[in-house]
Amino acid sequence: MAKLSLTNIWKTYGGAQAVRGVSLEVESGEFVSFLGPSGSGKTTTLSMVAGFISPTGGNIRIDGRDITNVPPHQRNIGMVFQDYSLFPHMNVAQNVAFPLAMRSVDKADSARRVSDVMEIVGLHGMGQRLPIELSGGQQQRVAIARAIVYQPQILLMDEPLGALDRLLRERLQLEIKQIQKRLGITTLYVTHDQGEALTMSDRVCVFNDGEIAQVGSPVSLYERPESRFIAGFVGESNFLSATVEDCVRCGDGWQCLLVLECSAKAKVLASQPFSAGTQLTASIRPEHIRLCSVDCAEDANTVFVTAKVNDVVYRGETSTLRGQLESGAEISARATVTDVARFTGETVRLRWPTDKIVLLNK
Amino acid sequence: MRNAADTPSRQRRKFTPILAGALALVASHAPAMAEGSIVVADAGGAMAESLAKRLYEPFEKETGIKVIADHTTALGKAQAMAKSGNVVWDVFYTGDTDVAQASQDGILLPIDWSVVPKDGFSPEVLNEYGAPAAAYALVMTYNTNLVKEPPKSWAEWWDTAKYDCARTMRNVPVDNLEAAALATGVDRGAIYPIDLEAAYKQLDKIQPKVVTFWDSGAQSIQLVADGSACLGTAWTSRVTAAAKASQPVGLVWNEAVYHQDYYTVMKGSKNPEGAMKFIAFAMRPDVRAGIASDLGFVEGDAAIQAMISPESLKYQPTPEQAAQGVNSNIAWWADNLMSAYKRYNAWLTQ
Amino acid sequence: MKQKTAWLIFPCLAYLLVMYVLPTAIMFMAPFEAGIAPGLTSFGQALQEPSYQRVMGTTFEISLVVTIGCILLGYPTAYYLSRMETQRARIYLMLVTFPLWTSLLVRTYAWIALLQDAGIINSFLMQSGLTEQPVKLLYNQVSVAIGMVQILLPYAIITMYAVMVGIRSRLVQTAQILGASPSRAFLHIFVPLSLPGLSAAALLVFIMGLGFFVTPALLGGRRETMIGTLIQQQVVLMGDWNSAAILSALLLVATIVLLGVYSRFAKLSNLVSVRG
Numbered sequence: 007m008a009k010l011s012l013t014n015i016w017k018t019y020g021g022a023q024a025v026r027g028v029s030l031e032v033e034s035g036e037f038v039s040f041l042g043p044s045g046s047g048k049t050t051t052l053s054m055v056a057g058f059i060s061p062t063g064g065n066i067r068i069d070g071r072d073i074t075n076v077p078p079h080q081r082n083i084g085m086v087f088q089d090y091s092l093f094p095h096m097n098v099a100q101n102v103a104f105p106l107a108m109r110s111v112d113k114a115d116s117a118r119r120v121s122d123v124m125e126i127v128g129l130h131g132m133g134q135r136l137p138i139e140l141s142g143g144q145q146q147r148v149a150i151a152r153a154i155v156y157q158p159q160i161l162l163m164d165e166p167l168g169a170l171d172r173l174l175r176e177r178l179q180l181e182i183k184q185i186q187k188r189l190g191i192t193t194l195y196v197t198h199d200q201g202e203a204l205t206m207s208d209r210v211c212v213f214n215d216g217e218i219a220q221v222g223s224p225v226s227l228y229e230r231p232e233s234r235f236i237a238g239f240v241g242e243s244n245f246l247s248a249t250v251e252d253c254v255r256c257g258d259g260w261q262c263l264l265v266l267e268c269s270a271k272a273k274v275l276a277s278q279p280f281s282a283g284t285q286l287t288a289s290i291r292p293e294h295i296r297l298c299s300v301d302c303a304e305d306a307n308t309v310f311v312t313a314k315v316n317d318v319v320y321r322g323e324t325s326t327l328r329g330q331l332e333s334g335a336e337i338s339a340r341a342t343v344t345d346v347a348r349f350t351g352e353t354v355r356l357r358w359p360t361d362k363i364v365l366l367n368k
Numbered sequence: 369m370r371n372a373a374d375t376p377s378r379q380r381r382k383f384t385p386i387l388a389g390a391l392a393l394v395a396s397h398a399p400a401m402a403e404g405s406i407v408v409a410d411a412g413g414a415m416a417e418s419l420a421k422r423l424y425e426p427f428e429k430e431t432g433i434k435v436i437a438d439h440t441t442a443l444g445k446a447q448a449m450a451k452s453g454n455v456v457w458d459v460f461y462t463g464d465t466d467v468a469q470a471s472q473d474g475i476l477l478p479i480d481w482s483v484v485p486k487d488g489f490s491p492e493v494l495n496e497y498g499a500p501a502a503a504y505a506l507v508m509t510y511n512t513n514l515v516k517e518p519p520k521s522w523a524e525w526w527d528t529a530k531y532d533c534a535r536t537m538r539n540v541p542v543d544n545l546e547a548a549a550l551a552t553g554v555d556r557g558a559i560y561p562i563d564l565e566a567a568y569k570q571l572d573k574i575q576p577k578v579v580t581f582w583d584s585g586a587q588s589i590q591l592v593a594d595g596s597a598c599l600g601t602a603w604t605s606r607v608t609a610a611a612k613a614s615q616p617v618g619l620v621w622n623e624a625v626y627h628q629d630y631y632t633v634m635k636g637s638k639n640p641e642g643a644m645k646f647i648a649f650a651m652r653p654d655v656r657a658g659i660a661s662d663l664g665f666v667e668g669d670a671a672i673q674a675m676i677s678p679e680s681l682k683y684q685p686t687p688e689q690a691a692q693g694v695n696s697n698i699a700w701w702a703d704n705l706m707s708a709y710k711r712y713n714a715w716l717t718q
Numbered sequence: 719m720k721q722k723t724a725w726l727i728f729p730c731l732a733y734l735l736v737m738y739v740l741p742t743a744i745m746f747m748a749p750f751e752a753g754i755a756p757g758l759t760s761f762g763q764a765l766q767e768p769s770y771q772r773v774m775g776t777t778f779e780i781s782l783v784v785t786i787g788c789i790l791l792g793y794p795t796a797y798y799l800s801r802m803e804t805q806r807a808r809i810y811l812m813l814v815t816f817p818l819w820t821s822l823l824v825r826t827y828a829w830i831a832l833l834q835d836a837g838i839i840n841s842f843l844m845q846s847g848l849t850e851q852p853v854k855l856l857y858n859q860v861s862v863a864i865g866m867v868q869i870l871l872p873y874a875i876i877t878m879y880a881v882m883v884g885i886r887s888r889l890v891q892t893a894q895i896l897g898a899s900p901s902r903a904f905l906h907i908f909v910p911l912s913l914p915g916l917s918a919a920a921l922l923v924f925i926m927g928l929g930f931f932v933t934p935a936l937l938g939g940r941r942e943t944m945i946g947t948l949i950q951q952q953v954v955l956m957g958d959w960n961s962a963a964i965l966s967a968l969l970l971v972a973t974i975v976l977l978g979v980y981s982r983f984a985k986l987s988n989l990v991s992v993r994g
Contacts, residue, residue, distance in 0.1 A: 056895050057895070058891055058895075077894070077899075077900075078894040078895045079896075079897050079898055079899050079903075081895070082897075083895055084895075084896075085892065085895045085896075087888065087892065089888065091886075091889055091891075093889060093893070094911070095911055104893070105896040105897045108893075108896060108897035108898045109897055152896065153896075156896075156897065442953075442954045443954065443957040444954045444955075446957075447957045448959075470957075473957070540955060579856075579857045579939060580857040580938060581940055583935045583936075583947070584935075587935075590827075590830070594830070594834050594836060595834070595835060595836055596856065705956065706956065709952075709955075709958075710767075713773075714767075714768060714769040716769070716940065716943060717773055717776070717941075717943055718769075718772070
């Protein structure tokens, strides 16, 4: 239950820059995910918060206290790893009691607190088992219990569900979120699974190439990506090149007329004016692109394009059509009708509402 | 003590059949020897080089019988072979105490004196199971840098007031008991049977001064040469080699304990005739003189002694020096070997 | 648990059976040639023989000292190597095994050159004025222990390394974030997890130490007679196979008892050695 501040954190290894100027404020009780491809700096940043790695520059504060050079064992941080990292020579109860023993908590108090957290993670009565005798999910529950039993100020989780199968993962996502809410513990959660980040987090911090690409709520990240990277990494997006013809003021913002690839025109709202001729990227989510029948009516708020369907991927409740515009640009669309396989090789018309277009700088 | 000494050797003979089976498995790997060849066990090292040059090669050339040398001469190995029934060696070159033990164990063939000449040897050197090779002695040694006035007797060697420095002795009772007996003042002619009580009392006196007891000939020289001990004991052949290598080790001929080496033939030899011919060849004066020249061995026969090269004579005792020595009594040792070792080990570890 | 590949160990088993088990068994039956009772009597006599008892005692004492020395020197080394990246550790391990490529006799004589009164160590001590007289480093239990530790140390290091390399640094890190100082994390996590390696190394070194005879013979003084030296003497010098068999049997029994104790201990540690 503490506020965590990262200020201009750098980490370089020789000439390689692993983390480049990361700054982030995490509010007390907030659940923030670090999302990003591997090698993007998210785990390195987490390790610097834990104290396993010391930053080359910048500082880390918990509730205003500078902990940049404090050794891990004096930081009062809890941590859960993907590989559980349970001590194999200790039983479950001893594992959970370990941080209390290190803090010289007396036996009776320790036993009570261990029993409490075991209850919380749903492992009541398993104290005498050895880690090796537990399933992966149970082992991770033990690791969580061990990380929260001493009420650390910050909880760090490094891909904690990465080794578990999908069903168990989803169940534990929910449980972790519940435990986190109940304890109100400030949490940093590293994952490369965007679905996980979006479902669990108050805010998602997307890393790319050692930097924070964008921080925001799951909704803002998904619906208002600020870069082509975010649009492509958080969910799927189609990218079409767009040229600005003209922008006019419209209420608080601006309305710009764009010429998309293949001469399709679209009027799109923008937060700033662009001069005529500016090259932009128009991003559209596949689920907003629909297949339209011959009779689908022209509409000023809809963009129409013609595409040749290369293949159709069946995904159960939806199917994904992948095709090519006349310009050669790839495009994919979601179809909710099941019988779309017949369009393979055909030329079809696709449409999407102009208000679903997100404008990105090149 | 006499009974105790007898018992083990009787038992040894009894377990022959079982051990034979096991050893046969191992020994059957040995190549079958051609009719025209013999296997000779020698001690290796400088000795083997000399034997090869002076004895093996000329013998091969003259008789066409091929000599294969095995550079491990150990009583234990000879016994194991005899027990296995697969005797690889034909000729077993070894010392007098081994001959006594081996003949008692019944693993040797009597020497065929119709083939091997026995002229010129004194009766006490001759043995039913062994043709005498060269003699060697265990002598007092000293570090020539540390000791300017070497001891003239074992009594002096024992004198810790005169020589207040470390000693080294061989890690066996053989020769040590003779030296101890001589140090107590027993006359050279009267040391056998050795008075064990007196001898061990004498050994007790020197034991605290002994830096370590040596187990190998190389060690006996090294300990004295590097000054770990100022006085020691060593075999003459080793001192000769050390002197030739300019190591600071000198020897004292007084009260040297002389031993006789023998050529013996293994019972079960695949080529006993060849072995006897080989030994007969080895008895030739020119062969003996050559080997003695190389190794500084002592030859009793004056005619042979005269053939030894002059520069190697300095490594040998003069007749006067030789007369100051003691001959090791094989018969006494044959009877007392086991009990002597037992008592020696008990003494050593107390 | 029946494995189809079990036949793969048959050649090795057959080899050991013919070349080791059978000769050993025959050797140990030697004292019973004259019957069970006389055999037992001779065993009983050997057990009561004071010189054998003393040599046994010396042998165990030296082996114990050597074991402690190997662990004290080997444990930190194995730890250091196990925390190294694998590529580099491989090179260092090669260096650790380097002494094994040199003849045991050569290495033993090298110690004589180093430790003797006029040796390098004493020359240094006296020239630097640390001592007036040469320190007695050779021909005592110290020199035997030094020589044997040097020979057995690679075995100890490699055995402990094999276990330690399986202990992930992550566990020690975890202990630290949970509140353990580096030294407590090492003590509570690394040390218990490395115990199977430590005990295996100790056992290996101890048992190998029991059978030594060249090193104690060359580096020892008048008191350092080990059982191997005695057995060798009995066979080579005295041809006394009977006593040699009895002493060998006693040594083997002592070793088996040790292994039994170890396996009880190891059963407990098996749970621990699982890579967690």
